[in-house]
Amino acid sequence: MAFILIIILMFVVILIITLLQKFKWKLPIHVFFVMVIFSIPLISVFLLSTAVVSEIHVVNNPNFIFICIAAFIIYMNLCILYLYITLGNYYKQLEKTTTQKKVLEAELKYLQQLKDSQSKLYSMKHDLKNQYVVLLGMLSQHDITGAKSYLQDSIQKIDDSNYFFTNNFVLNYFLNEKVSTAKSNGVTLSVQSFLPEELHLDTDILAVVLGNLIDNSLEAVLRLSHFKEKEISLLIKQFDHNLLIEISNVFDREEIHTRKHRQTEGIGIKNVKKIVEEHGGIYNQWFEDNRYVVSILLLDVYGEED
Amino acid sequence: MVIKVAICDDVPIIVKEIEELLLEYDSSLFEMDIFYNPLRLIESLEEDTYDIFILDMEFPNLLGLEIAETIRGNNYTSPIIFITSFKEYMEKAFKVNTFDYILKPITKSKLHAALNRAIKYLDLNESKFTFTFNKVFYSLPLSDIIYFEKNKRKVFIHTPSDTYETIFHTKALLSKVNDNFVQVHTSFVVNVRYIKQVRNNTVTMKVNDKQTVDIPISRKFKDHAKKQILMKLRDFIY
Structure with a gap:
């Protein structure tokens, strides 16, 4: 009797779900998934009731009840396994979409930058003509020093509006973001980069290392209230199959004593050290006058594969 | 001790600038050979060799990179310093093991810093x-x-x-x-x-x-x- 009841109940549930799906829920629902979810409480209620009721009613065949309970328990376990696997898959997918979204966002920002630089180019073209006119005027007046400094100024302007660090656009975007974050905090982050086109290292690894280094430096620089010049310099440079990453910032020598424990336990520095070591690199940090320097050498990171 | 430097650029003014900066660095350290045509440099490599190469990255018909590849064919270690106006192209240069690059306009500080490192790298007092x-x-x-x-x-x-x-x-x-x-x-x-x-x-x-x-x-x-x-x-x- 109860068995039939359950089956009927299940059908009702499925019916309700399918109806609801049609009218209300726009999201697609896996029928099997729903069945599994609902069958667990239903079966447990049924099992409980048979266990209680059995002694009075269906005593004539105790074996049947035992088999029934065992079968249901196995069935429930299978259901849970199935749910577990589906959830696992779901999370995997979620993770994938999140990373894809991030990459897409980076690409969008990059596009935006391209747009910006395009419009900048237009205005530069405009300016160029005016500049030529000014230069012509200066030259016809034999004002050579004036013309020289004028030219130097405009070259400087072009260099300043440079958004290019590397052809790896994810890294380029990342560095641009960091530069603008620093800028909004009143810190100049000057980046000197000369990267090989292809690295054996993943971009994310490089991004983690650079991100941690830049964030730490930024924090350190922001702690200095009495220094006027807040400046961080970052060098990323290749030579002979090796890559050097070096970051340095102005540093308050007082902190050598007051923040002693932080020198070895800085946030993220442990991570950086670990990553560097895992990839056959060397990490070092030291003080130089009033600068704090972190230097990382990654060996054999580009060029021909062995 | 004399360092043999090959300078290759098709713009005479820039070559003159580099020459003067090298003389300013040390008036007797360098022996300079100047090539306005990269093909002449490649020819001369058959009988000559240089300690440092300073090359323009952009030539009308030939890429500086190709010259560098030819140089690397004969000489594996001499530092190559590129002169360029476009940083965007530089990443291709890692193949020829570029020592350094200088973004135009060439200034004293940029060139002298690169020379300092190159000389350190060459290890001239060859112990x-x-x-x-x-x-x-x-x-x-x-x-x-x-x-x-x-x-x-x-x-x-x-x-x-x-x-x-x-x-x-x-x-x-x-x-x-x-x-x-x-x-x-x-x-x-x-x-x-x-x-x-x-x-x-x-x-x-x-x-x-x-x-x-x-x-x-x-x-x-x-x-x-x-x-x-x-x-x-x-x-x-x-």
Whole structure:
């Protein structure tokens, strides 16, 4: 009797779900998934009731009840396994979409930058003509020093509006973001980069290392209230199959004593050290006058594969 | 000591600028050959060789990169310094093992910094390692030595072509070499310029284009040796 009841109940549930799906829920629902979810409480209620009721009613065949309970328990376990696997898959997918979204966002920002630089180019073209006119005027007046400094100024302007660090656009975007974050905090982050086109290292690894280094430096620089010049310099440079990453910032020598424990336990520095070591690199940090320097050498990171 | 420099650029004004900056760096250190046409430079490479190349990246018909590739065909180690206005193209230059690049306009500070490093890299006062073995006197340039291996009283000196044998104490040995050499193990002293990889307890040395050899790093020397390697190689890049 109860068995039939359950089956009927299940059908009702499925019916309700399918109806609801049609009218209300726009999201697609896996029928099997729903069945599994609902069958667990239903079966447990049924099992409980048979266990209680059995002694009075269906005593004539105790074996049947035992088999029934065992079968249901196995069935429930299978259901849970199935749910577990589906959830696992779901999370995997979620993770994938999140990373894809991030990459897409980076690409969008990059596009935006391209747009910006395009419009900048237009205005530069405009300016160029005016500049030529000014230069012509200066030259016809034999004002050579004036013309020289004028030219130097405009070259400087072009260099300043440079958004290019590397052809790896994810890294380029990342560095641009960091530069603008620093800028909004009143810190100049000057980046000197000369990267090989292809690295054996993943971009994310490089991004983690650079991100941690830049964030730490930024924090350190922001702690200095009495220094006027807040400046961080970052060098990323290749030579002979090796890559050097070096970051340095102005540093308050007082902190050598007051923040002693932080020198070895800085946030993220442990991570950086670990990553560097895992990839056959060397990490070092030291003080130089009033600068704090972190230097990382990654060996054999580009060029021909062995 | 004279450093032979090849300057190749099709714009005479820029060549003149570079020339003047080189003379300002040191009026007697450089012997300069100037090429307005890159093909002439390639021709001259057949009979001549240079210590430093300063090349324009952009020529009307030929890319600076192609010239660099030809240079690398004959000469593997001389530093190449590129002059360019477009940083965007520079990343392709890692293939020819570009030493450095200078973004136009060329200034004193940019060129002199690059020259400083190049000269450091060239190791001009080419120190020699001298020793006697079996009553024969040997003198090897330090830059040819890949590593020293100590075995009891003997010292084996490994170079790309040969292995020599002599007798030295470790202390005496270390006092005879320059700071390019780092002790990584009680019985091994390596030349950082030949290091290809550093792993947790080995360091891989380049013997030649194809061969490498693994040298053990011992716990005692590891931290200090690694830092020394970093600081030395950093000097060439920074």
